Amino acid sequence: MNFYQYLADLTVMVHVAYVAFVVIGMLLIVLGLVLGWRWVRNFWFRAIHLAMIAIVVAETFLGMVCPLTTLEDTLRAWAGETVEEGTFLGRLAHELLFYDAPEWVFTLSYCLFGAVVLLTFIFAPPHWPSRNDRHKSALP
16 A cells, blocks of 8 residues: 555545534534533634534535545545545545435535524524633632
């Protein structure tokens, strides 16, 4: 296996981790709100979560191909292979992410998912970090 194959596999694993954070994060937020878990209202966790799905929705509206997909395809080409010829883990991770469906299905699902994330952010807002929180974390 050459260096570009490793980088392509690493790229698709980062892509899977990104998607997993958004999807599993949403499930944990909803579950945590129901069960009263305080950590699901952490401002930074919720802001990053919202920003990550907002990036996906913006890419969709702008008609952009995900930069991680483009990078993986480029690295596979430099390795002299296609996605179908990649390593076992690379193919497995790739198949977790990509499905054959009309483009509108993805656009609709990204937008609906983004709307759900935004609604939870509005109706079950995170706790804003306060000045007291910073002082507490600075104490030994």
